[in-house]
Amino acid sequence: MSLWAIQLLNGISFGMLLFxxxxxxxxxxxxxxxxxxxxxxxxxLGGYIGLTVARATGNFVLAALAGSLAVGVIGILTQRGxxxxxxxxxxxxxxxxxxxxxxFGDLALWAWGGTPRTIPKPPLFEGSFPVGEVMFPxxxxxxxxxxxxxALFLWWFQEGTRVGAQVRASVDDAEMSEGVSVNVPxxxxxxxxxxxxxxxxxxxxxGPLVGVYPGADFEVLLLAFVVVIVGGIGSLKGAxxxxxxxxxxxxxxxxxxxxxSLFAIFAPMAIxxxxxxxxxxxxx
Amino acid sequence: MKTILLIAALVALAILAxxxxxxxxxxxxxxxxxxxFAIFAMSLDLLMGYVGLPSLGHSAFxxxxxxxxxxxxxxxxxxxxxxxxxxxxxxLAAAAIFGVLVLRARGPQFLMLTLALxxxxxxxxxxxxxxxxxxxxxxGIPRPVLGLPWDLSGPTGYYYFTLVFFLAAAVLMYLIVxxxxxxxxxxxxxxxxxxxxxxxxxxxxxxxxxxIAGFFAGLAGVLLAYYNxxxxxxxxxxxxxxxxxxxxxxxxxGTLFGPFLGAAVIxxxxxxxxxxxxxxxxxxxxxxVVVVVFAPAGIYGFVRSxxxxxxxx
Numbered sequence: 001m002s003l004w005a006i007q008l009l010n011g012i013s014f015g016m017l018l019f020x021x022x023x024x025x026x027x028x029x030x031x032x033x034x035x036x037x038x039x040x041x042x043x044x045l046g047g048y049i050g051l052t053v054a055r056a057t058g059n060f061v062l063a064a065l066a067g068s069l070a071v072g073v074i075g076i077l078t079q080r081g082x083x084x085x086x087x088x089x090x091x092x093x094x095x096x097x098x099x100x101x102x103x104f105g106d107l108a109l110w111a112w113g114g115t116p117r118t119i120p121k122p123p124l125f126e127g128s129f130p131v132g133e134v135m136f137p138x139x140x141x142x143x144x145x146x147x148x149x150x151a152l153f154l155w156w157f158q159e160g161t162r163v164g165a166q167v168r169a170s171v172d173d174a175e176m177s178e179g180v181s182v183n184v185p186x187x188x189x190x191x192x193x194x195x196x197x198x199x200x201x202x203x204x205x206x207g208p209l210v211g212v213y214p215g216a217d218f219e220v221l222l223l224a225f226v227v228v229i230v231g232g233i234g235s236l237k238g239a240x241x242x243x244x245x246x247x248x249x250x251x252x253x254x255x256x257x258x259x260x261s262l263f264a265i266f267a268p269m270a271i272x273x274x275x276x277x278x279x280x281x282x283x284x
Numbered sequence: 285m286k287t288i289l290l291i292a293a294l295v296a297l298a299i300l301a302x303x304x305x306x307x308x309x310x311x312x313x314x315x316x317x318x319x320x321f322a323i324f325a326m327s328l329d330l331l332m333g334y335v336g337l338p339s340l341g342h343s344a345f346x347x348x349x350x351x352x353x354x355x356x357x358x359x360x361x362x363x364x365x366x367x368x369x370x371x372x373x374x375x376l377a378a379a380a381i382f383g384v385l386v387l388r389a390r391g392p393q394f395l396m397l398t399l400a401l402x403x404x405x406x407x408x409x410x411x412x413x414x415x416x417x418x419x420x421x422x423x424g425i426p427r428p429v430l431g432l433p434w435d436l437s438g439p440t441g442y443y444y445f446t447l448v449f450f451l452a453a454a455v456l457m458y459l460i461v462x463x464x465x466x467x468x469x470x471x472x473x474x475x476x477x478x479x480x481x482x483x484x485x486x487x488x489x490x491x492x493x494x495x496i497a498g499f500f501a502g503l504a505g506v507l508l509a510y511y512n513x514x515x516x517x518x519x520x521x522x523x524x525x526x527x528x529x530x531x532x533x534x535x536x537x538g539t540l541f542g543p544f545l546g547a548a549v550i551x552x553x554x555x556x557x558x559x560x561x562x563x564x565x566x567x568x569x570x571x572x573v574v575v576v577v578f579a580p581a582g583i584y585g586f587v588r589s590x591x592x593x594x595x596x597x
Contacts, residue, residue: 029392035392035395035396082573082577085577086576089580090391090392091338092576092580094392094395095533095572095573095575095576096572096573096576096577098340098526098529098572099568099569099570099571099572099573099576100569100572100573101569102523102526102565102566102568102569102572103565103566103569103570103573104569105565105569106563106564106565106566106569107566110562110563110566218403218522222399222400222403225396225397225399225400226400228396229393229396229397229400233392233393233396259411259412262404262407262408262411263404266400266401266404269400270385273385273388273389273397274384274385274388277388277389
């Protein structure tokens with residue numbers, strides 16, 4: 001019984017990490033119509049930068065800030081320097097982000113080497129607490145908190161703030177919004193940066209749990225894809241539901257059929273795709 | 285223009301036929317790789333350039349066919365026709381299943397799905413050690429023994445073997461894109477709704493094109509498995525999909541000849557650059573950006589539009 005409870009908690013905490021990862025992908029796609037394949041690199045770079053800062057300062061909060069903000073800057077540079085030159089050329093944008101995915105992955109391999117690394121947990125969440133007869137790490141509970149807080153923040157930001165309203169207005173009608181003096185390019189860059197920051201943060205928060213290693217960029221990109229396909233691309237609520245579904249499926253799959261764990265995610269994805277091609281909670 | 289093209293084709297054919305007689309052995313091997321990747325790139329161009337379905341997971345079909353032919357030759361028996369059929373059969377089966385799933389999606393979702401599904405196959409090849417050899421790959425694939433006057437174990441023999449398949453594949457793909465079927469594919473690419481209103485079964489056209497593309501990618505996979513004598517999960521990895529995608533974009537999608545050029549440029553470049561630095565993937569990544577920014581129509585598109593200015597069509 002407690003084994004099931006542990007797996008359930010594991011699945012939820014991994015799902016929350018996946019939400020952090022996928023929220024940015026779905027935001028940039030839903031609001032800007034950019035499928036950002038560099039999203040995997042953001043996770044990887046966030047993790048590595050966080051690792052370096054954590055090793056140097058021993059401070060997890062600093063590591064999280066440095067990892068996510070540095071990646072945010074990379075995101076801004078990419079969007080301002082390259083992507084917005086291809087305003088309507090969807091394919092051009094996708095190709096650029098695809099190229100950057102390989103460039104960043106290879107540069108990270110060069111800078112940090114090929115050995116898998118883990119980021120030390122923050123001391124406050126190093127311990128574990130008993131669930132029945134088994135111990136459950138506090139850090140995973142911390143992840144659930146981070147994920148839930150991010151979901152609430154994003155919801156409040158989108159629905160409850162003036163900037164959120166400007167974002168929605170810019171997406172619905174860029175010209176009209178310009179007319180009522182919304183700085184649409186700035187808003188778009190902001191959204192893009194927010195997506196990158198979230199992915200960078202996911203890299204740091206995932207560091208103690210799954211580690212950072214070459215190839216992690218492709219793995220998390222794939223998971224983020226499955227999350228947004230299952231949940232419905234472009235919707236935050238969909239990303240949350242999709243992330244939890246994928247997190248649970250992956251965790252239980254690994255526990256009960258380790259050799260075929262990929263099927264645990266992809267078979268349900270294929271079924272959802274056949275039954276509900278737009279995902280569980282498509283953007284209205 | 286027609287005669288110029290015909291003469292050019294004949295000259296190219298003569299050069300291809302004579303290459304191993306003049307080139308040192310090492311370079312013959314390189315040209316074999318060019319021909320194999322040219323088949324692979326042209327098969328992706330059928331999808332990208334003619335149907336308008338840019339797949340980021342085309343490595344799936346190359347990879348399963350390579351594993352199919354390799355596993356059959358190593359574990360069942362070195363019978364070329366059976367290995368080839370098994371490899372191509374697996375590629376077709378994968379295309380048949382993936383086609384049903386991915387053709388429901390359009391645009392970015394299509395890209396995501398093709399990439400995701402090919403990564404699943406990569407994951408299977410990586411983990412299913414008893415069958416695929418896992419991470420270590422599948423070594424010791426013997427070259428086919430066909431009872432032909434030429435021996436396939438050396439580069440020259442295998443070069444002519446590959447050349448025959450390359451020419452057959454190129455001619456077949458050319459005939460397909462020039463056929464009424466090929467023209468309706470282009471029609472679908474340009475305006476799906478109108479073609480559908482005209483009574484074309486859009487889905488079926490796309491599905492058949494997907495199968496054809498999978499088939500030819502599979503042929504490239506079988507040739508590659510025999511050439512290397514080895515199959516590894518890399519054949520199924522996104523890196524391989526990205527490489528062939530770049531070949532098509534760099535050469536010029538929708539031209540068939542462009543992807544052949546693209547394949548030649550990328551294979552040669554990778555070979556030269558890997559001799560100097562380990563940062564080939566960085567350079568490949570940069571190339572993507574450079575092509576999109578400076579030559580969105582690809583090399584062939586660039587050359588053709590400059591030629592048109594000089595030679596009236």
